[in-house]
Amino acid sequence: MRRIIVLGVILLILCLAAGSVTNSGNSDDQKKVFLIVLGIHKNSIDLEEMEIRYGHSPNLGYQTGNFTVDILAKNGTRLFSFDIWDPRCHLEEYGLHNELVQHELMEDPELEQKYLAQGETNDIDLPLIIPYHNDIQSIEIRENETGALLISVNVSPAVDAFRARFPRDPDMMGNNCGQPDSLFHHTMIAWPF
Amino acid sequence: MITDKTCRITWRIFLTLAILLGLVAVPVIATSPDSSSGQPSPDDRHTYGIPVTCRDSNTGTGIAGIRVYLDGEFRGVTTGKEGRIVVLSLPRGEHTVRAVGRGYRENTSIIRIPQDEGAYILMYPSKIIPVGETGAVEDRMDVVFVPSKTQYDCTKKQKISTDYYTANEDNFRNDVNGLIEKLRALNSLTRNQSCLPGDTPDRFNFYYYSDPGDYADAFSGCAGKLPEDFWKDAPFTDVAVIIYPQYTGKYTGPPCEPNGCSSTMGPGTQSWFKSPANNAPVFMHEAGHTGFGLMDTYCGETYYAQNDPRPNVWSTQSACILSAESNSWDPTYCRQILQKASNGTIICQKEFWRYDPDPDMMSYSLFTGKFGNATTLHIHHMLDNINRWNL
Numbered sequence: 001m002r003r004i005i006v007l008g009v010i011l012l013i014l015c016l017a018a019g020s021v022t023n024s025g026n027s028d029d030q031k032k033v034f035l036i037v038l039g040i041h042k043n044s045i046d047l048e049e050m051e052i053r054y055g056h057s058p059n060l061g062y063q064t065g066n067f068t069v070d071i072l073a074k075n076g077t078r079l080f081s082f083d084i085w086d087p088r089c090h091l092e093e094y095g096l097h098n099e100l101v102q103h104e105l106m107e108d109p110e111l112e113q114k115y116l117a118q119g120e121t122n123d124i125d126l127p128l129i130i131p132y133h134n135d136i137q138s139i140e141i142r143e144n145e146t147g148a149l150l151i152s153v154n155v156s157p158a159v160d161a162f163r164a165r166f167p168r169d170p171d172m173m174g175n176n177c178g179q180p181d182s183l184f185h186h187t188m189i190a191w192p193f
Numbered sequence: 194m195i196t197d198k199t200c201r202i203t204w205r206i207f208l209t210l211a212i213l214l215g216l217v218a219v220p221v222i223a224t225s226p227d228s229s230s231g232q233p234s235p236d237d238r239h240t241y242g243i244p245v246t247c248r249d250s251n252t253g254t255g256i257a258g259i260r261v262y263l264d265g266e267f268r269g270v271t272t273g274k275e276g277r278i279v280v281l282s283l284p285r286g287e288h289t290v291r292a293v294g295r296g297y298r299e300n301t302s303i304i305r306i307p308q309d310e311g312a313y314i315l316m317y318p319s320k321i322i323p324v325g326e327t328g329a330v331e332d333r334m335d336v337v338f339v340p341s342k343t344q345y346d347c348t349k350k351q352k353i354s355t356d357y358y359t360a361n362e363d364n365f366r367n368d369v370n371g372l373i374e375k376l377r378a379l380n381s382l383t384r385n386q387s388c389l390p391g392d393t394p395d396r397f398n399f400y401y402y403s404d405p406g407d408y409a410d411a412f413s414g415c416a417g418k419l420p421e422d423f424w425k426d427a428p429f430t431d432v433a434v435i436i437y438p439q440y441t442g443k444y445t446g447p448p449c450e451p452n453g454c455s456s457t458m459g460p461g462t463q464s465w466f467k468s469p470a471n472n473a474p475v476f477m478h479e480a481g482h483t484g485f486g487l488m489d490t491y492c493g494e495t496y497y498a499q500n501d502p503r504p505n506v507w508s509t510q511s512a513c514i515l516s517a518e519s520n521s522w523d524p525t526y527c528r529q530i531l532q533k534a535s536n537g538t539i540i541c542q543k544e545f546w547r548y549d550p551d552p553d554m555m556s557y558s559l560f561t562g563k564f565g566n567a568t569t570l571h572i573h574h575m576l577d578n579i580n581r582w583n584l
Contacts (some may be wrong), residue, residue: 063464085463090454
């Protein structure tokens with residue numbers, strides 16, 4: 001009988017140890033991002049895709065650009081704000097073989113380096129990657145020059161979809177967010193160029 | 194002294210705890226009520242234990258050490274050659290099993306209880322391969338190199354397909370290593386070589402992207418086109434670099450210049466640039482834009498703004514002079530961005546001012562250029578503040 005008791009106690013300790021492990025894991029594995037793909041067009045900007053994925057976000061806040069991204073909390077306060085570059089504009093340079101050739105070319109305006117404003121003709125996607133935070137409710141993008149609101153994205157549908165797949169993710173537990181706006185998941189606003 | 198009664202009590206406690214922990218596959222009350230009556234149906238009262246097996250997609254062998262998450266909750270690590278773990282206490286219904294392991298892409302599988310007897314998850318090699326020692330993603334600037342499947346034929350004056358990288362990953366790795374060495378030696382490209390932090394080489398994480406089914410196209414648009422799933426595979430990327438092999442054919446002038454192009458001004462959101470693998474100055478100039486947010490200082494149809502804080506271009510002369518004085522630099526170096534023809538006439542003039550003397554890396558003189566005081570101060574600021582934001 002004593003052997004059974006000893007064995008039972010050992011197993012019990014192992015069980016408790018196993019139980020404690022089930023709640024840990026690698027916290028790095030549970031980092032998440034909002035991946036929001038915006039379609040930027042000549043006269044408008046709209047939401048093409050939005051989801052929460054496991055992963056890390058890139059650096060935010062060190063781009064010079066024409067747009068400002070505001071991350072808003074559930075109570076409407078601004079959590080974070082940063083500028084982003086207009087993805088339709090690219091900067092091109094030629095690596096010339098020597099300074100002499102370069103100076104000759106400089107006198108020909110046709111061959112000057114170009115600032116390519118592709119927006120006149122091109123539609124382009126802008127994948128916006130924002131770190132997940134429980135308190136994020138919406139993300140707004142404004143044009144710096146005019147302050148005009150270009151798009152407001154409610155992230156609730158992405159949170160609900162993620163919670164349905166991963167209901168026991170620590171960030172999804174005990175976080176009973178409000179129901180998503182059934183009419184408008186995002187608001188598209190005309191963007192006059 | 195242990196009595197029989199003590200033994201019975203201890204044994205009952207053990208059994209109760211074991212059942213609660215799901216170690217014994219016996220019926221327990223499930224939490225979801227029967228939808229019609231509001232009471233748990235007999236079937237809903239059961240929980241189940243199922244094996245989860247993680248196998249390498251190439252070899253088919255089990256993988257040890259894969260972390261398994263059930264519905265987002267950590268459930269343990271696969272062990273042994275079988276790469277197997279038994280996940281217990283599963284109620285009826287659909288569940289998401291997610292497997293994560295070093296060197297592999299994470300993978301998820303949906304299992305249906307009680308129909309499925311187990312989950313078999315194939316683990317595919319990661320597309321993101323670290324180069325050298327890497328630190329935490331949050332602490333460093335994460336630079337990901339991507340191979341191009343195209344290059345430029347100077348004789349035909351058109352882009353052509355190339356298998357230089359796609360057929361031989363060693364070629365790509367060698368070129369990547371060469372460019373990494375240039376970036377690690379950033380301090381040697383500054384005029385005052387003590388201005389950047391001493392641990393500058395350790396402020397970066399380097400990776401390369403490897404997907405045999407999807408490569409970048411360096412000659413699609415100005416900055417090239419990244420692989421379709423790049424941002425989903427590597428959302429943490431601060432700067433992506435598409436590199437392409439050197440031009441082929443006979444050089445006859447533009448458009449056959451080895452050119453670079455940046456998608457943004459500064460790291461982070463959708464930041465990438467393209468660069469020829471064999472042209473370090475172009476690489477460093479574009480890295481100046483995309484990695485460090487530096488403005489061009491030549492006069493041309495490019496983008497200008499005062500890139501605060503610690504700018505390398507100012508929107509007024511007085512702002513430039515103020516910066517110079519506050520940093521104990523010679524303010525007489527502040528000058529307007531302009532370009533003169535050989536006869537002295539001004540052919541280009543901008544309402545912006547610059548400080549760094551020529552040859553300047555952010556001007557035309559790439560091949561002999563250096564990062565001057567202003568650009569170096571801006572780079573220092575970026576290195577010190579990368580990922581230092583908080584929500």
